[in-house]
Amino acid sequence: xxxxxxxxxxxxxxxxxxxxxxxxxxxxxxxxxxxxxxxxxxxxxxxxxxxxxxxxxxxxxxxxxxxxxxxxxxxxxxxxxxxxxxxxxxxxxxxxxxxxxxxxxxxxxxxxxxxxxxxxxxxxxxxxxxxxxxxxxxxxxxxxx
Amino acid sequence: xxxxxxxxxxxxxxxxxxxxxxxxxxxxxxxxxxxxxxxxxxxxxxxxxxxxxxxxxxxxxxxxxxxxxxxxxxxxxxxxxxxxxxxxxxxxxxxxxxxxxxxxxxxxxxxxxxxxxxxxxxxxxxxxxxxxxxxxxxxxxxxxx
DNA sequence: GGAACTGATACTATATTAATATCAGTTAAA
DNA sequence: TTTAACTGATATTAATATAGTATCAGTTCC
Numbered sequence: 001x002x003x004x005x006x007x008x009x010x011x012x013x014x015x016x017x018x019x020x021x022x023x024x025x026x027x028x029x030x031x032x033x034x035x036x037x038x039x040x041x042x043x044x045x046x047x048x049x050x051x052x053x054x055x056x057x058x059x060x061x062x063x064x065x066x067x068x069x070x071x072x073x074x075x076x077x078x079x080x081x082x083x084x085x086x087x088x089x090x091x092x093x094x095x096x097x098x099x100x101x102x103x104x105x106x107x108x109x110x111x112x113x114x115x116x117x118x119x120x121x122x123x124x125x126x127x128x129x130x131x132x133x134x135x136x137x138x139x140x141x142x143x144x145x
Numbered sequence: 146x147x148x149x150x151x152x153x154x155x156x157x158x159x160x161x162x163x164x165x166x167x168x169x170x171x172x173x174x175x176x177x178x179x180x181x182x183x184x185x186x187x188x189x190x191x192x193x194x195x196x197x198x199x200x201x202x203x204x205x206x207x208x209x210x211x212x213x214x215x216x217x218x219x220x221x222x223x224x225x226x227x228x229x230x231x232x233x234x235x236x237x238x239x240x241x242x243x244x245x246x247x248x249x250x251x252x253x254x255x256x257x258x259x260x261x262x263x264x265x266x267x268x269x270x271x272x273x274x275x276x277x278x279x280x281x282x283x284x285x286x287x288x289x290x
Numbered sequence: 291g292g293a294a295c296t297g298a299t300a301c302t303a304t305a306t307t308a309a310t311a312t313c314a315g316t317t318a319a320a
Numbered sequence: 321t322t323t324a325a326c327t328g329a330t331a332t333t334a335a336t337a338t339a340g341t342a343t344c345a346g347t348t349c350c
Contacts, residue, residue: 001148003232003233012252027295027296028295038339057295059297060295061293063296087146088146111149117263118263121262130251170326189330192327202326204326204327
C-alpha cells in the first residue's frame with residue numbers, strides 16, 4: 001500500500017518551491033531543476049494544479065506559474081484527492097450497490113472509521129506547515145523555543 | 146488511494162468462509178461460488194494463504210483447504226501486508242537514503258504517525274471479529290445488549 | 291524577430307493488478 | 321481399478337494505473 005504516488009509527491013514539492021516564492025512567477029524549468037522532477041512530467045502536473053486552482057500561470061518570456069492560495073489553505077489531503085482520488089476501501093462501496101459480499105460491507109464500516117482518521121490527519125498537513133518545517137531544518141528561521 | 150486490492154478483499158472473504166467451517170476442508174470451487182470469486186484467481190490466492198501458513202490443504206477428492214489458525218489471530222493488517230506489502234509513504238523512504246528531496250522527509254515524519262494509527266487499527270480487525278459481526282447481521286446470533 | 295515561456299495533446303514504457311489456462315499428481319469412493 | 325473431484329505448480333494474457341517523453345502551436349518580453 002503506497003500512500004503517496006510520485007505525482008502527488010512531486011506536486012507537494014513543486015508547491016513548496018512556489019510557496020517559497022510567493023508573488024513571483026517561477027518557470028517549470030526552474031522548478032524542475034530545483035526539485036529534480038522530470039520536466040515534461042512536471043508540465044502536465046502544473047496544468048492539473050492550475051485546473052485545481054491552486055496556481056495561476058503567465059505565458060511567454062519571464063512567465064511561469066505562481067501560487068494563488070495561502071499555503072496554509074492547501075492541504076496534503078486536497079492534493080491526494082486531486083491526484084489519487086478519495087481514500088476508498090474497495091470499488092464495491094463506490095458503486096453504492098448493496099454489496100453481494102457482506103464481508104466487505106462489515107469491513108467497510110470499520111475502515112470508514114480509519115479513513116476518517118487518515119483524512120483528518122492529512123487535512124492538518126498543509127504546504128504552509130511543511131514549508132515552515134523546512135525552513136526550520138534549513139536554518140532560515142529559528143524554531144520557537 | 147485504494148486501501149484494499151481485490152486480492153486482499155477476496156482473501157478476507159475466503160477466510161471468512163473457512164472460519165465459518167473450522168475443522169472441515171472446503172474446496173476452492175465451493176468458496177468460489179459462495180463468495181463469487183473467480184475460480185482460478187482464488188486458487189492462486191489460496192496457495193499464497195498456505196505459504197502464509199494461515200490455511201492448510203488436502204489433495205484429492207473430498208480435499209480442499211482448511212483454516213489452520215484461530216480466526217482471532219488473523220488480522221486484516223497481516224493480510225494487507227501479505228498481499229500488498231507494508232504501508233509506506235513513497236519509495237524514497239524505503240531505500241533509506243538521505244532524501245534528495247527534503248520535503249518528502251518532512252512529510253515522512255508526519256505520515257509515519259498516520260501509518261502507525263492505521264496499522265494499529267487494522268491490527269484490531271480480525272477474521273474472528275468480522276465473522277462475529279457477520280453472524281450478528283445474518284441473525285445467527287443475538288448481539289449482546 | 292527570436293528566445294523563453296505556457297497550452298494542449300499524443301504517445302511510449304513500465305509496473306501492478308486481475309483474470310485465465312493447462313497439465314501433472316493425489317485421493318476417495320463407486 | 322478406474323474415474324471424478326480435488327490441489328500443486330506454473331505460464332500466459334488482459335486491463336489498468338503510473339511514470340515519463342515528444343511535439344507543435346501560441347504568447348510575451350526584450
